[in-house]
Amino acid sequence: GENVEQHPSTLSVQEGDSAVIKCTYSDSASNYFPWYKQELGKRPQLIIDIRSNVGEKKDQRIAVTLNKTAKHFSLHITETQPEDSAVYFCAAILSGNTPLVFGKGTRLSVIA
């Protein structure tokens, strides 16, 4: 089955700096890659996703890039703000008949 590795496990940045979280997946046939943000005590919420036929997608201060050849994808947050502090999870799915497999998460702390 699919396996997703996520790095780093913790990340601290100064407010206004950029943050990058990287994930690798094992099955080259995986073709949908969402990112979830989980604030303390709250549910994981989808913040951005990318499909395998797209190399990059942006939504305001967040962007996701996908390198299918290397089987890795990354989340980029620019101009970080304290409210960006949360745990971020990447995930990958092989097909509609398989479950979404998550990385172990990255705890991002934005220091004001």
Place this chain on the structure above:
Amino acid sequence: KAGVTQTPRYLIKTRGQQVTLSCSPISGHRSVSWYQQTPGQGLQFLFEYFSETQRNKGNFPGRFSGRQFSNSRSEMNVSTLELGDSALYLCASRSGTGINEKLFFGSGTQLSVL
């Protein structure tokens, strides 16, 4: 439209007991998945139900079971609880099983086993 609803929000049980958790998906969603979240281990997949049938099952012992009703509501049962079962159990729903179907999570049930 109401989101995914999980009850109860908190549970405290002792070893050896059993527990049942409930999940109501977003209206119109027919797929319900369950995940276990523990510190450092991320979100580990338990099982997925679609139209009352289990479609996928994760690598958990048989003490973990689930079911889905005709109204898409789902329950998860854990029998003979162990200390290691303490975790946040998250339910998530999606409208179908297509590759592009977005997964929406509930707030979870925090289970503590003493």
